Structures are given as C-alpha cells and as structure tokens.
Amino acid sequence: MCCVLACTFIDVFMLVEQVFEDISGKFFVENPYAPQKDPRTEVVRFVRNTDQDHILGIYSSSKVGVEPEIMKTNSGLLRKINENDFTLEDLHGEVLQFPTPCPNCGIECQTNMKLTNVPHFKEVVIMATNCDACGHRSNEVKSGCGIEEKGRRIEVKVRSREDFSRDVLKSETCSLEVPELDLSVGPYAVGGRFTTVEGLLVAMKEQVTSQGAVFIDSADDETKNRISKFVAELDAVLEGNREITLVLDDPAGNSYVQSFTHPAPDSGITITDYERTYAHNEELGLNAMNVDNYEKNDN
Numbered sequence: 001m002c003c004v005l006a007c008t009f010i011d012v013f014m015l016v017e018q019v020f021e022d023i024s025g026k027f028f029v030e031n032p033y034a035p036q037k038d039p040r041t042e043v044v045r046f047v048r049n050t051d052q053d054h055i056l057g058i059y060s061s062s063k064v065g066v067e068p069e070i071m072k073t074n075s076g077l078l079r080k081i082n083e084n085d086f087t088l089e090d091l092h093g094e095v096l097q098f099p100t101p102c103p104n105c106g107i108e109c110q111t112n113m114k115l116t117n118v119p120h121f122k123e124v125v126i127m128a129t130n131c132d133a134c135g136h137r138s139n140e141v142k143s144g145c146g147i148e149e150k151g152r153r154i155e156v157k158v159r160s161r162e163d164f165s166r167d168v169l170k171s172e173t174c175s176l177e178v179p180e181l182d183l184s185v186g187p188y189a190v191g192g193r194f195t196t197v198e199g200l201l202v203a204m205k206e207q208v209t210s211q212g213a214v215f216i217d218s219a220d221d222e223t224k225n226r227i228s229k230f231v232a233e234l235d236a237v238l239e240g241n242r243e244i245t246l247v248l249d250d251p252a253g254n255s256y257v258q259s260f261t262h263p264a265p266d267s268g269i270t271i272t273d274y275e276r277t278y279a280h281n282e283e284l285g286l287n288a289m290n291v292d293n294y295e296k297n298d299n
Ligand SMILES: [Zn+2]
Pocket: 102, 103, 104, 105, 106, 107, 109, 131, 132, 133, 134, 135, 136
C-alpha cells in the first residue's frame, strides 16, 4: 500500500493500543465488526500542515512561485477560476463544464458544475462527472457557504415509498447511521451527494458490499455472514418491507432532508442542532484556524 511510506507507527502501550498516523489519509484497518461500527478503533481526520503537504509533493502555486501549467490552460485538472470570470448569475444560469481525469479509468472526461439553490436550505455547488469511456458516473456536492455555527443531526423515519422520495443533501462531512440495523457509515465512505433517501440507502448498501468484497479472501466466515445478513436486511428496507430510521449527523451543519410539510413541522423528521466538540472542530480543521481565541471547554 502506497501510504505506508507516509505512515508513522507508535506502539503506545505494548500490545494495548496502536496509533497510526497517515498524512495521505489512505491508511486502512480492517473492521472485524463490519458493517457495524468497530468499537475498538477510532479514526480521527485532521487537516495537513504545510510541511506534511510538502512531504506528499503537494505545493500551492504561491509557494512554487509559478502558476502550474495546468492552471494556464483549459485542459487537465480543474481550471483556475479568476475573480470576476463568472458572476453569480452566470453560475445560477448555466452549467459550467471542465475536463477532469475520470476517477475510475483516468481518461479525460467532462465534469459539469452548477450552483443550485436547495429550497428552504441554501446554495450548494453540484459537480457531476460522466465518463464516456468507462461509463463511470459520480456526483459531488460542496456547500456553497462554509461551515455552519452548529452541527446538525437529522433523523428521518423511513416507513413508506413516500419517505424514499425525500430529497437529501448529504455533505462530505456527514456520517450516516441506521440504528435498527446497527449500521454506521463514516462521512468519507459515502461522499457528498445530492440525492434522495432511497439513493442514500442504495449508496450505503454499495459501500458495505464493496467493503465486503475487499476482504473476500481475508475475512472470516463470521464477518462474511454479517455482511450478507446486513445486505439482506437493507434489501428488505429498499423493498419497503422494513421500517427504519436514517440518521444524518453533520458536524458542519451542511446537510439537509426535504420536509413534506414546510414550514410546519414534518412528523417524519427530527432535527437537532448541537454544539460541536473539540474532536469535531479538529476534524473540520477549525481549531488550527482559531488558535488565538480558542477555549478548550469540552473534549
Ligand atoms: Zn472512465
């Protein structure tokens, strides 16, 4: 695995606890309890500092002193958008297209980007990539306006086909849970998406199925059985034969589930806004930005 180079290994208490820090973010430890949360492993994401970026060969154009060739032309990766290149009206009015390498096969394909106003919520940037060569499709959602004051937890009762059709905006910092199935999916496993409740359940199923596929050789029978049992349970949910609660927990407060009764409260949705913990802020990279006035008042 390529990340091992960038990985430091600290044996904290002999055979009691091991801490792995991987600045490339690719390090992976098998979860023997999959698809349930691993009670004996804790994953903390952090924002790389400049030195760590340099170890990985990531330099900002200001550090290098020259504009990378890629930014001067329209080909290659994301084209740099200069201030005043597009007005807000432009973004609302049209879909911007730029070429990107396909995340699946690497052949250049088109990414469409559009600023969209989610009703009763806020503006988001939706980026959709369709690859003609291999058929790969993906959509990524980025919040158009930073991190909210508070974290937000949304519980959605999924009882009928009607509940499947709710629009969902799951930001890239939002984790998912289905308490009835003892299932939790971390924020990065299923990235930012603008979809429906059904689309999210399908994505969770795909995530767990692919997780199972990774360990098809190494996983013990118990893990394999647990994964296939989970897939069967989720199929029952998708067929409308089982009621569940879908929990979206977004410390950045940028996730949203469509209400059927807006502005009156919707009995199918419970929204709780909460103060972020120190660990949440660490993960969002907020502590490093607020070193001057930060008060450590929680853990
Ligand atoms: Zn492709």
